[in-house]
Amino acid sequence: MKKQIAIVGNGTAGLQLGYSLKQEFDVTLFHHPTADEIQNGRILSTQVHFPPTREREERFAMPKWESAPPIRNIHVTIGDKKLFIGKLYGTASSVDQRWAFPHAMRDLEKQGVSLREGRVSQADVTRLVNEFNLVIDATGKSGPLAPFPIDNKLSPFDKPQRKCIVGYFKGVDPVYPAGISITVLPGVGEMFEISALTENGLVTILFIEAVPNGDLDAFKGVKSTDVFAERIADTVRLFFPDIHRRIDGRKFALVDEKAWLQTAFTPVIRRPYLILDGKLIVSCGDSVFLNDPITGQGCNTASFCAEKLYETLMDYRQSSNWDERLGEDYWNRTRPYIQAVTEWTNAMMGPLPESIIQTFLQGAEDQSVADQVAAWFNDPRKAHAAFFPDAVRHE
Numbered sequence: 001m002k003k004q005i006a007i008v009g010n011g012t013a014g015l016q017l018g019y020s021l022k023q024e025f026d027v028t029l030f031h032h033p034t035a036d037e038i039q040n041g042r043i044l045s046t047q048v049h050f051p052p053t054r055e056r057e058e059r060f061a062m063p064k065w066e067s068a069p070p071i072r073n074i075h076v077t078i079g080d081k082k083l084f085i086g087k088l089y090g091t092a093s094s095v096d097q098r099w100a101f102p103h104a105m106r107d108l109e110k111q112g113v114s115l116r117e118g119r120v121s122q123a124d125v126t127r128l129v130n131e132f133n134l135v136i137d138a139t140g141k142s143g144p145l146a147p148f149p150i151d152n153k154l155s156p157f158d159k160p161q162r163k164c165i166v167g168y169f170k171g172v173d174p175v176y177p178a179g180i181s182i183t184v185l186p187g188v189g190e191m192f193e194i195s196a197l198t199e200n201g202l203v204t205i206l207f208i209e210a211v212p213n214g215d216l217d218a219f220k221g222v223k224s225t226d227v228f229a230e231r232i233a234d235t236v237r238l239f240f241p242d243i244h245r246r247i248d249g250r251k252f253a254l255v256d257e258k259a260w261l262q263t264a265f266t267p268v269i270r271r272p273y274l275i276l277d278g279k280l281i282v283s284c285g286d287s288v289f290l291n292d293p294i295t296g297q298g299c300n301t302a303s304f305c306a307e308k309l310y311e312t313l314m315d316y317r318q319s320s321n322w323d324e325r326l327g328e329d330y331w332n333r334t335r336p337y338i339q340a341v342t343e344w345t346n347a348m349m350g351p352l353p354e355s356i357i358q359t360f361l362q363g364a365e366d367q368s369v370a371d372q373v374a375a376w377f378n379d380p381r382k383a384h385a386a387f388f389p390d391a392v393r394h395e
């Protein structure tokens with residue numbers, strides 16, 4: 001008989017795990033809310049999937065989104081100076097999670113995965129660990145459902161370092177050549193401009209990372225869609241003239257009523273396994289690896305770790321007892337990556353080191369350096385090596 005696995009959470013991690021594990025195991029996906037509620041709900045992310053994540057989606061035969069606008073370049077501006085356009089190796093893309101998640105949930109159900117709707121509580125988890133051979137907590141940043149221990153070395157903050165302010169807009173001409181445009185305003189925050197696919201067509205995402213109480217932190221108390229859109233237009237006019245020039249004032253509007261969000265959270269990294277009621281429980285994605293979105297790596301980290309968890313479970317599929325050793329093995333396979341992405345992401349929120357500023361300036365003169373910076377987003381271990389050249393690496 002196939003081993004039974006419960007995946008709690010229907011986001012980036014839970015869905016990739018569903019696709020990868022469904023052949024070898026009997027998979028049940030617990031989700032909340034329903035697919036329809038997600039589809040008609042508020043935006044969740046800016047969700048850029050960099051090429052390695054798209055390769056993993058291909059590996060596990062996940063749905064393809066051919067009409068998503070290709071993201072092949074990273075445009076970098078510091079202050080009011082456009083420095084360079086680095087070329088990505090491969091093509092990234094962003095598809096509204098409100099569309100991608102329900103689509104994948106319905107597709108998985110057609111392919112034989114059991115879906116169970118309802119918010120799983122901490123008490124339910126104790127029941128589930130006895131009902132299934134393994135419970136995977138993939139509840140995202142509203143998790144975790146069990147007390148996975150905090151990794152203090154990788155969790156230096158006790159409060160949010162940025163306020164995240166996001167809207168999906170019509171009426172902005174995309175940057176050329178197609179890509180993500182990053183503008184860093186030192187000490188104040190960042191703006192990310194991303195072309196994305198939604199159910200209502202192509203949009204330009206404007207994503208502000210505001211240093212709390214700084215000049216970009218101008219959205220406190222905003223509750224209505226109209227006020228939010230006006231406030232974004234004002235902020236762009238004042239701080240981001242290049243984007244302002246590409247806005248058509250007659251067409252500039254949110255793509256739908258719920259195409260905006262404001263959030264802020266404290267980054268925290270946890271060891272992704274523990275023994276609960278004598279049984280192993282593991283976790284994957286934001287529930288244990290929660291970083292600020294400044295480097296656009298949350299989905300990519302969730303996908304990387306979901307693949308490592310899949311590979312670990314495949315290696316242990318014949319063993320009768322899934323215990324702490326499996327959890328430890330999974331953590332050993334993921335920890336170097338988690339350390340790299342976390343330390344890089346945290347460093348991006350402080351004053352940039354002089355060596356990195358020099359790299360950015362060189363990027364303006366030398367295309368190969370600009371391309372190396374773009375490559376950081378494909379593989380955060382390369383970014384980590386640039387930020388921390390003296391670090392001892394375990395891979």
Ligand SMILES: Cc1cc2nc3c(=O)[nH]c(=O)nc-3n(C[C@H](O)[C@H](O)[C@H](O)COP(=O)(O)OP(=O)(O)OC[C@H]3O[C@@H](n4cnc5c(N)ncnc54)[C@H](O)[C@@H]3O)c2cc1C
Pocket residue numbers: 008009010011012013014030031032033044045046047048049118119120121138139140141142143164165166263284285286287293296297298299300301302
């Ligand atoms: C503003 C912003 C911009 C971002 N931009 C990017 C980006 O460009 N690129 C990138 O890679 N990452 C980005 N991220 C991060 C990325 O969205 C997340 O890291 C990623 O979605 C995490 O995947 P996950 O599967 O862990 O969690 P999620 O995708 O959040 O999925 C968790 C799912 O579990 C469900 N759930 C939660 N609790 C329960 C429960 N108790 N019972 C049942 N179901 C439950 C939730 O409803 C949700 O559907 C961004 C995040 C934010 C906030």
